[in-house]
Amino acid sequence: MAFSVGFTRFVISSHPETAKEILNSSAFADRPVKQSAYELLFHRAIGFAPYGEYWRNLRKISAVHMFSPKTISNSGFIREKLGLKLVNQVSSSTNRDGFVEVKKLLHFASLNNVMMSVFGKLYDGFGSNGGCDGGCDGCEVEDLVKEGYELLGIFNWSDHFPVIRWFDFQGVRRRCRDLVCRVNVFVTEIIDEHRERRRSVKGGDGVDYDGDFVDVLLDLESENKFSESDMIAVLWEMIFRGTDTVTILLEWILARMVLHPDIQARAQSEIDSVVGPGRPVSDADIPNLPYLHAIVKETLRVHPPGPLLSWARLAIHDTQVGPHIVPAGTTAMVNMWAITHDERIWADPEIFNPDRFMGQEVSIMGSDLRLAPFGAGRRVCPGKTMGLATVQLWLAQLLQNFKWVGPASGSDSIDLSECLKMSMEMKKPLVCKALARA
Ligand code: HEM
DSSP: EEEEHHHHHHHEEHHHHHHHHHHHOGOOOOOOOHHHHHHHGGSSSSSSTTTHHHHHHHHHHHEEEESSSHHHHHHHHHHHHHHHHHHHHHHHHHOSSSSEEEEHHHHHHHHHHHHHHHOOOOOOOOOOOOOOOOSSSHHHHHHHHHHHHHHSSSSSGTOOOGGGGOTTTTOOOHHHHHHHHHHHHHHHHHHHHHHHHHHHHTTTOOOOOOOHHHHHHHHHHTSOOOHHHHHHHHHHHHHHHHHHHHHHHHHHHHHHHHHHHHHHHHHHHHHHHHOOSOOOOOGGGGGGGGHHHHHHHHHHHSSSSSSSOOOEEEOOOEEETTTTOOOOTEEEEEEEEHOOOOTSSOOOOOOOOOOGGGGSSSOSSSTTTSSSSOOOOGGGTHHHHHHHHHHHHHHHHHHEEEEEEEESSSSOOOOOOOOSSSSSSSSSOOEEEEEEEE
16 A cells, blocks of 8 residues: 655555565665654664664664573573562552552563663662652653653654644654653663762772673773763663563453453463472473463464554665555555454454464564564564563463453453554553462
């Protein structure tokens, strides 16, 4: 499909073959930088940096220091710890009628997970559940992510009609600038803490310190390859991207568990038989839980968090997709939602059926465009393994500890209405019962 909005030309692919052509082509290795992304500094971070040396360097550094299999496996104990904390919070947040709203708790856990991977820092709690009424560091970072998501998700007319940009009718520029000031204060403080720690280690006070992702970036800064504002952009993007994606996916999965008690029970019996009694499920158990993997895949199929692969691509030069010429400067999108709901590709696409993945191996990492929730090609999501490892472990922990039950029985007990922002979220937050399993 091709159309224009103002000065922006769009092509949208709803077929795996053309989706593959677009996502894997070097001609589409750039992203259109919306006004909000630019204002929020994202053109200096991985996701919106132009295809070239700077972007390649960032991808390489993050692949080695943040997303390598070794780093992800070494951080298994942190995921386990945060997952157990999440389980405790679910128990303690249940209201008098036995209901819990899980999204806030998932958000808290995901944010802490990313904060630990990036900054080596954990927060005790957010909001009233963490004993704070706002104003603590945890609440501030939560607020920053929320506002950033909202701003990037806004359909901004100025992106397509440059003449009206200066009027800032929707207030996007003003809000972005306010937000950037707060992000600068927040991230700079953490960078300064790292500088201080490095100085004290070099000063030989005997502190044992291995360093984290911030230290890697600080090393680059000292080699003059990177400025402090580049560093702020990269770190802020990691927090921003890593938090909501995981939260949103887990909320959809739990909603499905409530709606399909038979599927939930089968996953629990798989966990029980692999883990045995009296031991908490661990990162090492995850490869032995194929049905749990199938549930995650099926949720990604039915509710792809980036249904329009939210991070669009931009044609760097004139190119061809199938028989069509696509001029330079065209924005290309993949309608992953249409592909994953196409009955020519998936049998009974509206039915939630994890079994469809039990007999056949369907890779979701970007090689099979029938289901590519993390995108594909050069700009495929670099955090996909870390995101999946987190979702799978926390799902296993939540299922091992609780039976998830809706407010009423039957298929209308949970509202599955969707709301498309940066990602596709549940329109109404999931509220359900989490009954402790014996
Ligand atoms: C369930 C979890 C996640 C989903 C569904 C997801 C999805 C996506 C998608 C669809 C893209 C665009 C890919 C493309 O254009 O082909 C993307 C890009 C990206 N994601 Fe993720 N993501 C997830 C988790 C994460 C995590 C945990 C991080 C980091 C902490 C992360 C960091 C990024 C970055 C930096 C990019 C930009 C890559 C580039 O342009 O080179 N993501 N993600």
